[in-house]
Amino acid sequence: MDLQTFAVQLLNGVQYGLVLFLVASGLTLIFGILGVINLAHGAFYMLGAYLAYWLTAATGSFWLALAGGVAIAFCLGLALEQLLVRRLYGRDHLTQVLMSYGLILVIDEARQILFGKDVHSVAAPALLAGGIRLTDLQTYPVYRLAVCIFCLLVAVGVFLLIHRTRIGMIVRAGAENREMTRALGIPFDTVNRTVFAAGIALAALAGLVVAPISTVFPGMGDGMLILSFVVVVLGGIGSVAGAAIGALLVGLTDTFGKVFFPSLSSMLIYVVMALVLIWRPTGILGRREA
Template sequence: MDIGTFAIQLLNAVQYGLVLFLVASGLTLVFGILGVINLAHGVFYMLGAYLAWWLTVATGNFAVGILGAFAISFVVGLALESVFIRRLYGRDHLSQVLLSFGLILVVDELRQMLFGRDVQSVPLPEWLSGSLPLTDVLNYPVYRLVVSLLCLAVAVAIFMVIRRTRIGMVVRAGAENREMTRALGIPFDSVNRYVFAVGIALAALAGAVIAPISTVFPGMGDGMLILSFVVVVLGGIGSVPGAAIGALLIGLIDTFGKVFMPELAGILVYVLMAVVLVVRPTGILGKREV
């Protein structure tokens, strides 16, 4: 493999890992902090892609499509938390799985009613459709670089909010000990709905930005949901930095695995997870139980 091809594969791996982090960060917030197993997380990744396609076609503006998908998904997340999810706090995981599976069926049926079952392509503005030369014969799409930079900016914003703001302090306290947080009078419960809504919106944002690359199709969130759970377990449940590390590792393993060991590419990610869990059962940055 020459240096130009290696650079392209590395950029693809980083871009894939950053998009995966957006989805997994929302899942680890909901799973690790709220204690809710949300199997419907993947359908909101798909919903974000469909909303981005619909809004882009309707308005002729790609930025409106991306921002609109994020905003609509955030509002949907607030509504779902108020009506359904808050009833699951402290309940057994079977109840959470059954409700989230029901949400999968409902959202997918609504998607079919509103957008149909056809595969759709999101049009890009001209300035995002070009390529940058890496060598004399190899180019790299501008949009993939933009996706990486956007995801990186969102990741930095997530870390800043969690580490530098009062809301982030409450989130970290709730992740450490929900019962003690409530006993101290910290408004953890009122933050729950925003944590859930942000988690849903991050998944939708990931689907929206990846839509021009992968196209938009029914069931596109299924594989991403599985990989997101792998990232959450790999990085440590409730750890956003752990999710970042896990997502980038999976991006590298998956991308280069398809190049060097294509016959084993489908299992390399799970081999990585198994090895990490043997060495550290709580995940890379998960808190060890005492």
């Protein structure tokens, strides 16, 4: 493998890992902080991609679709937390799994009614069309590079929000000791609703930015859901920074695994997860049990 090909694969791995982080960071917020197992998280990733297709066709602007899709997903998250998810707090995991699985079926049925079973494509914005020439025969798409930068900025923003703001302090305190935080008078109903909606919006945002790279098709969130749980476990449940490390590790492992070990690429991610958990059973940045 020459240097240019290695650089392209490295960029692909980083881009994939950063998109995966958007989904997994939302999942780790919901799972690690609210204590809710949300199997429907991948469905919201798919929903984001379909929103990109629909809103781009309706408005003629990918940028309006991006902003509108995130706003719709956030409002949907607020409504779902108010109507359904708040009933899952403190309940057993089987109840959470059944509720979220039912939500998958509802979202999939709504997708079929609204968009059918066809595969759709979304054009990248004209500003980011074309590619950067690496060699005489090889170019790298500008949009993929823009996705890397955008996702990195979002990751930094999420990290700063969690670790440098009062809202983030409340969220972290609730993750550490929920009952003590509630006893101090923190309005956890509002915090829970906002955290859940933000997690859904991050998953949809990942689908929105991926839509011009990948086709939009039914069930596209299934594989992303599995990988997101792998990232959450790798990084440590409830750790956003751990999710970032885990997502990049999964992205690079998957990308280079398909290049060097194509026949084993489907299992390499799980081998890496097993090795990490042998080393640190609570994940890379997970809290050790006392």
